[in-house]
Amino acid sequence: MATLLILGASGDLTGRLLLPGLARLVRHGRATGLHLVGAGYDAWTAEQWSERVAHSFAAALEAADDAGQSALNLLRTTSEYRRVDVTAPGELAQLTTTLPGPTAVYFALPPAIAEQACELLSPGDLPAGTRLVMEKPFGTDQASAFRLNETLTQLVPEDHIHRVDHFLGKATVLNILGLRFANRLLEPVWNNLHIDRVEVVYDEALALESRAGYYDGAGALRDMIQSHLLHAMAILAMESPVSLHERDLRDGVGAVLRASSVDPDFARSTRRARYTAGTIDGKDIPDYAAEDGVDPSRRTETLAEITVSINNARWSGVPFILRSGKALGGSRKEALVTFKPVSHLPTGFSGQDSPTQLRIGFGPETLKLEIDVNGPGDIFALDRAVLEVELNASELLPYGEVLEGVLTGDPTLSVRGDTAEDCWRIVDPVLDAWATNEVALEEYPAGSSGPAAWTDPAS
Known part of the structure; x- marks a missing residue:
């Protein structure tokens, strides 16, 4: 340009x-x-x-x-x-x-x-x-996203429209693709025969921080899950692309999202909560409802979780749990893949037989493989070992990667129009159910791990 x-x-x-x-x-x-x-x-x-x-x-x-x-x-x-x-x-x-x-x-x-x-x-x-x-956001629901896409494509071709998702920096995307498709160890077991569940989590200690003007009208589901986490899920779940060309990559992402939905029993497939007063790193955090600019009657959630089903042969039966929240006790930004237990554990082993887990960190970019090994002392007792490595980060900042794509005419990191609409199609029914209080708005103290009743599959 x-x-x-x-x-x-x-x-x-x-x-x-x-x-x-x-x-x-x-x-x-x-x-x-x-x-x-x-x-x-x-x-x-x-x-x-x-x-x-x-x-x-x-x-x-x-x-x-x-x-x-x-x-x-x-x-x-x-x-x-x-x-x-x-x-x-x-x-x-x-x-x-x-x-x-x-x-x-x-x-x-x-x-x-x-x-x-x-x-x-x-x-x-x-x-x-x-x-x-x-x-982002690209529209406020599926219908408005469709209208926005019609407006934009009347002005310039689709490949000249860059819908920014800085969360999917090129290093993050390529690290996941390289891990999945360049390693024979993983690709054969990347399916519902071997994987029990996949979690994509973006929990942060950061509270509202004077963003009520935007955030109170959005909430955690619209702000993070509807855009960033659904796309991260799609990259984790996509079929092997023919090439790293933007069309092949975005076709793969689109195919996953078209196959995705949330079970309409929203009281079971979704959860939401809002933080109350608490303390984070010694700093007092006020109740969200009392923050400047917040309208408590909106019942905006600051912690959201949905379980997505990908209805295809590779992933049928595997829950994809997407979660994001603010004002939590610790930062957790990762994809966690939990494998199914071995089909038979020989008699004689003691200790806990824990499932193999693969953690892909989103910031910093890390990779952890958690496996069972023979423990110290009693070699028949199982112990946990973690193999960890830092993945290569980009020399650019996330918005530098976005701008490079814009300036060179490469829309790889851009959200395509049809996938923007599909992301809204997936979450619109959840938002409607939450608006009519089909799902209770729970509470958690700022600085905690979330509502006491929530159980974390990763714990």
Whole structure:
């Protein structure tokens, strides 16, 4: 791309994630000849924008070699800020026609504003080669996701639409694919004959942290499971792709999601909870319902869990348990694959015969294989051994990986339109059931492991 246009340039997403990600990309020589334009409703001066770029580039600049510093300084000094109201007819279209093309338009805006801006555009308003970059959520349900996709594909081709899921960084995706498909040890047993269950978990100690404006209208199910965790599940469960080309990979992800559903007995297949006052690392955390900006009547969950069935020959009968929560006692970000017990354990062994488990960490990227071995002392007593290795991380930040795909025209890390709709199809019935209180909203103290009644299959 010749130009990266960031709409919402004065917002938190731009300063905290987008610009540092771009800086790391430039530092490593993987984004050259780029013109950076920030745009927003705020009447920022050129100096304000320059200060923001300089602050966001500082860490990369300090770590860069001479060539990297030169590239970063050039991008910073040639960058510019434009004031624009994307909800005013014609303003965004007029801006895009004045920029060196092709242009990537990054909507670092609230989803409703981004959608409104796109609805005001017509196909003739965007120069050839324009790419549109959208932040999640992609719609608010399956029907709205379908309407949004119709709007976007009338403006540019599907492969020029980047629906950002930074959770699926290239290193994370390729580490899972390499583990699965490059090892004969695992691929033959990666099915319902040998695997008992799969859990994809993203639990964090972080509480609301002044994000009520977004989070209280979303909740844990929409925020994490509907997008990030369903896609991670699909990569874990997909059939072997022909190649690592984006079409083959995204076809595989789409096939898994089309086969996925949640049992309509939602009181058994789903759980939800909300944190109350507690303590995390010595810091007092207020009751979620008492947090600034929270509407308690919404009954927003801060911990969600659903059990997904993948209805195909490989995975029939294997529960995929997706869970994400905030204000918990510890951080747990991993996929856990639990294998079935051996068909016969010879008589004479003592100790606990525990199932083999494979843990794939999402941050930091780690791999742990937990197996039974002969214990010390009494060699007939079984003991637990853990084989652990750190997986290779990317040299880029997650948003740097996203931006590299945008700038090079590679949508591998982008959510395709049909899969965005399928993710909503899977969770819409759950959200409807929760809205009518078919499933109780339980509580847990901040800093705990969750509601006392919940049992963790991994424990």
